[in-house]
Amino acid sequence: MNIVFSTTRQWNPGDEFIFMGCMNLLSHHINDFNPIIYNRNPQTRRARKVDIVKAIDNFLGKDFIEKFLDNSVKDRFPMDYADMVVFAGSPEWRGRRMKKLYDSVIEFNIPTIFLGLGTSGKFSFTDEHFTKTEQEVFKSALLITTRDANTLEGLKPVTAYQLPCPALFSSKESRTVKSVKKIGLMYGTNSAVACNNVSNETYIYMMEMYRNILKDFGEEYEFEFVSHYIDELSSFKKDFENHKLRYSYDAKDYLEIYKQYDLVIGYRVHGIGISASMGIPGIMFAHDERAVTVKGFGAELVSVGTDYQELKTLIKNTIKEIEGKSTKLQDHKKSTMKKYLSLFNEKIK
Structure with a gap:
């Protein structure tokens, strides 16, 4: 399987700890898969309301002005290769930076799971806080888990479960600390x-x-x-x-x-x-x-x-x-x- 994980690279190590945990978790259920990343690093994937440079590049069908050479999901190329998308826990699991991912899920009917979603405030599952596309993806998701009560409450209209953040599984090994040195x-x-x-x-x-x-x-x-x-x-x-x-x-x-x-x-x-x-x-x-x-x-x-x-x-x-x-x-x-x-x-x- 080709599994696309929403994460960041070279930005916040915490996002990558969550990513590691998600992969370790999934490896217990799906033996072999190819991990692909959708890199939300703001240096790589900007979230401007109006991005003229990107619009020109998309119109021309090539990275003519702005090069996107990151080894991750790109805006112009189709995600027809994806067998599943995993939205790994982070406050940024919706919004402008995520548009390509949500659009591709709908376009190619890709199964999705949301793991350990968190937020820094309250919200509601309405047009005020979610686009129509985001709402559609959430409604068809295979599984949604949240790491806090606010997120669970906000996603009440769709079935979600509150469980600890997948970063709890970022290490495959653990030990008993017997004394502090x-x-x-x-x-x-x-x-x-x-x-x-x-x-x-x-x-x-x-x-x-x-x-x-x-x-x-x-x-x-x-x-x-x-x-x-x-x-x-x-x-x-x-x-x-x-x-x-x-x-x-x-x-x-x-x-x-x-x-x-x-x-x-x-x-x-x-x-x-x-x-x-x-x-x-x-x-x-x-x-x-x-x-x-x-x-x-x-x-x-x-x-x-x-x-x-x-x-x-x-x-x-x-x-x-x-x-x-x-x-x-x-x-x-x-x-x-x-x-x-x-x-x-x-x-x-």
Whole structure:
């Protein structure tokens, strides 16, 4: 089978962790398939209301002005090769950037599944929030799962199921953490590009918490920072010059990076997710509505602005209970896998 996955490449590693999880999930139901990506990277696929350059290229039937050389689904070429389309969980699972994908599903009558859809706000399944084409695709979907209650409520007119985000399956392996020796801290800034940055309030809060954590726990545990986006590298040298930062351009490398830790703390939802997939508990700085996703990863949530002493107590208790939390996390992963596969067996023939 040729399966097209909606994801991003070289933009937000979290999207690629979800993609990895979706592929691992599907491999239990469909033994062999060719993974193809529909790359939503805004550098590759723009979402302008009026794009004269693209209109000219489409009219001429060639990439005459603007070259689209990315090794992914292209706008001009037909998706007649696709046997299935998987809309992998992310807040961007509809809208202008997704038009080609929805149009192709209708044009070629391609079976679709939506896995782990999430949102940062409430919406309704109406013309106000969905195009006619999007509504048609949703109504004919084989399976729809959401990772939060708002999305489940918004999709009430179509049958959907609430399950943890597929990033929970991004790693094929997991382990039981018996004690804490090494802790990963997720670094982020307010100066990175939109959608890969945090607010000034969140940035200031995290820097204060991390400095306190290093002061109070630094002699007992080994710490490393983890960065997901290149814009963060320069700022890190100014904020924590004498500490180690782990980063890679390749999302798959984060399996090896997060694998080293016994506990992770930070603001990246899917940094918590890929760690949970390996049996590693997490503590999440909840800086926007999407943070509720980590409940599906068995993580603790700390709202931005929470007093440090409260966070310190939570860290101590988590370390004390680490083996039980890790075991519970692995059991949760197995039971969630069974629920997904049960739906696959029922819905995807």
